[in-house]
Amino acid sequence: MFKVYRNNLLLICLSIFVLSSLIHFFYYRHAPGIIISEDTYSYYLAGFQMYNKSIPVHYFRPPVYPFFLHGIMAVTGKPLEPMLTAPFYARLPYIIILQSIMISLSNCLLYLTLRKIKVKSFPSLIFVLFISFNIIIFSWFRLLLTEAVAVFLLSLFFYLTVSILIKPTLLKFMFLLVLSLFCVFLRPIYILLPVVPTVIFVIYFQKLRIIFYCFTLLLIYFLSVFLYAGINYQYWGINNISNASYITSFGKVLTYNLNIETAKDDTYFYDKVKEYRALKKELNPFRFMEYYNILNEASLPIHQKMKPFANRVILANLPLFIIKGLFDMPKAIMEVSEKLILLPASDSLTARFFQISYLFYKNTQILFFLVLFLGPLFFIRLFFTRRLFPASLAFLSIVSLYQIIFAVYFGYAEYGRLIVPAQPLIYLSVFLILFSQLKSKTGLLEDE
Numbered sequence: 001m002f003k004v005y006r007n008n009l010l011l012i013c014l015s016i017f018v019l020s021s022l023i024h025f026f027y028y029r030h031a032p033g034i035i036i037s038e039d040t041y042s043y044y045l046a047g048f049q050m051y052n053k054s055i056p057v058h059y060f061r062p063p064v065y066p067f068f069l070h071g072i073m074a075v076t077g078k079p080l081e082p083m084l085t086a087p088f089y090a091r092l093p094y095i096i097i098l099q100s101i102m103i104s105l106s107n108c109l110l111y112l113t114l115r116k117i118k119v120k121s122f123p124s125l126i127f128v129l130f131i132s133f134n135i136i137i138f139s140w141f142r143l144l145l146t147e148a149v150a151v152f153l154l155s156l157f158f159y160l161t162v163s164i165l166i167k168p169t170l171l172k173f174m175f176l177l178v179l180s181l182f183c184v185f186l187r188p189i190y191i192l193l194p195v196v197p198t199v200i201f202v203i204y205f206q207k208l209r210i211i212f213y214c215f216t217l218l219l220i221y222f223l224s225v226f227l228y229a230g231i232n233y234q235y236w237g238i239n240n241i242s243n244a245s246y247i248t249s250f251g252k253v254l255t256y257n258l259n260i261e262t263a264k265d266d267t268y269f270y271d272k273v274k275e276y277r278a279l280k281k282e283l284n285p286f287r288f289m290e291y292y293n294i295l296n297e298a299s300l301p302i303h304q305k306m307k308p309f310a311n312r313v314i315l316a317n318l319p320l321f322i323i324k325g326l327f328d329m330p331k332a333i334m335e336v337s338e339k340l341i342l343l344p345a346s347d348s349l350t351a352r353f354f355q356i357s358y359l360f361y362k363n364t365q366i367l368f369f370l371v372l373f374l375g376p377l378f379f380i381r382l383f384f385t386r387r388l389f390p391a392s393l394a395f396l397s398i399v400s401l402y403q404i405i406f407a408v409y410f411g412y413a414e415y416g417r418l419i420v421p422a423q424p425l426i427y428l429s430v431f432l433i434l435f436s437q438l439k440s441k442t443g444l445l446e447d448e
Contacts, residue, residue, distance in 0.1 A: 009115065012125065013108040020104035020132045024141055030350045031341045033142070034092045040144040044069055044083055051080060057228060059236035059243055059300055064186040065146045072098060092144070099148035100141040106155035107132050110424060113159045116166060117392045119432075127431050131424050135357045136365075139340050140420065146186055150421035153183050158395070158425060161197040165204060165391050173213045180221055185228070188241045189406050189418065194221055196398050203382055204391045236300060243303045249310035251285035251412025256324045262316035268302070269309045285412060325408045332408045332415035333368045339417065367430045371400040374433055393436060396429035 046058040047066030056063050072095050073081055073088075081088045107128050114124035131137065140147040157179055164172045180194035198214035225241065233239040240246070253260065253273070264270045276288055289295035294302050314321050342358055375397035382394040403422035411418045419426075 008121075009112070012121070013111060016107050016111055016125075016128055016132065017104045019129070020107050020138070021100060023132060024100045024104070024138055026350060027135065027139060027354060028096075028142060030348075030354055033341075034096055035143040035339065035341065037143065037145060037339065041083065043144070043146075048080060053235070055231070055235055057232040057235055059232065059238045059297070059303075061244070062185040062188055062241050064182055065149065068149060069095065069144065095144060096142050102152035103138050103141050103148055104132075106152045106424065109152075109155040109159045110428065113155075113162050113392075114428075116159075116162050117389050123435075127428065131427060133357060134361045134423070134427075135342075135354055136336055136340060136361050136416075137420060137423050142341075143339060145339075147417065147421050150183075150187055151424065153179065153186065154399075154421055154425055157183065157193070157197075158399075158428075161200075161395055162388075162392055164197070164201065165388055168201070168205065168210055168213070170213065173217050177217050177221055180217075181224055184225060184241065187421075188245060189410060191225065191241070193399070193402070194218060196402060197395060200382065200391055200395050200398075204386050206386075237304060238300065239304075240307075243300070243306075245410070246303055246306040246310070247285045247289070248410055248412050249314065250288075250306045252321070252409075253310050253313050254283040254285060254288065255412050256317075256321060257283070258313050258317040258321065260313050263309050263312040266305060266309045266312075269305060321409075328408050328415070329372065329404065330369075332404060332419065333372070334362075334365050335416035335419075336362050336365075337414060337417040337420065364427075368400075368404070368426055370433055371397060371426055371429050372404065375401045375429065378433065378436075389432075389436070393429065393432045396425055396432065400426040400429045 043061050043065050046061035046063075047070040050056060050058050050063065050066060051070065058066070070079060073079055073091050076091045076094045077087060081091065110131060111124050111128045114127065115121065119127075137151065140151070157176075160172065160176055160179060164176065176194065176197065180190075183190040183193055194217065198218055201210050201214050229238075229240050232241065250269075252258070254276075257277075260270055260273055272288075272292055276291065281287060281291060286295065289299075293299075336358075340358070342354055378390065378397045379394045381390055400422060403419055403426070407415050407418035
């Protein structure tokens, strides 16, 4: 019987993978091309600099995605191809094919995880198909940015968390540690991500062995992050994973138009910000840096001053900062990245399909408000009922809140892009919140 179940599981996962890949193929046919943004340049050039200096650190970009790009270049041909050359363009299809595979695999992981938490096969399949057709998520496979890889890593993170909830072993905790490091060195916004499952594990198991595993995992994890920051400081003078966090904090000062009088003793940034605001320039930290010609490696000592300046201003205006962030929440939840490409509506059936898909999924994002308001309740519920389904829902709810809150308060713009890697988990959180009380009425869940 187990063999039949396993074969059925593999067949369904294979079907999900094939269907997801076909959707990606038809989307690429609908809007062909590979998108290279200004961020792609910085990731690719960061890989160049790390290779040339023989170090795994960079002042602006963490190492995972630069290594991902250059690793594919090396495997498929010559490493370190200069950007925008014929050999460079010839290898780009390999990158987007791999990113497409990763998104398709993430859909398979979601299905497997739902089955692990005892959601029945049919509703699990319906949900995964709902995610597979979401153009706002899958369209990122054709952009040379971190989002497609992040979608896969977060889905794997959820799968591994549930696997530990079912049967905790030292090996699984070691995998979780490695995966956590991959996440933070892909996108530093995930620096506190491993705290979420470890807190849930402690509450769920209430065993000394699990507490020891969780404490050790977090200790090694944060020591690794601090070690990386220390190496970064040694080579670049940046005492962090990257200086991108300095720039985004400074961006909040600009976009929220915070009063800077408390930091007037920092004459460089105080004078420049006053002047920049008077000129009514675009409130974007990168446009600010371009205007004053400090967006370069030679200006790294100036970048170091950004963080204390921004922190002082934000702390002095903390109530206003929090309130403005709360007002930004609806925008962050409903926003769709401008990087999503759709061709104008036409008589083509494919074009109409993707236009309708886009409008449908854009409007369904309103459901994310459920997580915002109800998510904390499901975490609190974990203290009173230590079962697999509530524990999984608590994890999803807190990770969803984490992603939304961090996007708003630690990102100055492009909220839709910051949130999109967690959208499958946010949708899943909504799905389980809506049906969590219907176990006996609808047969959503199998017996635990």
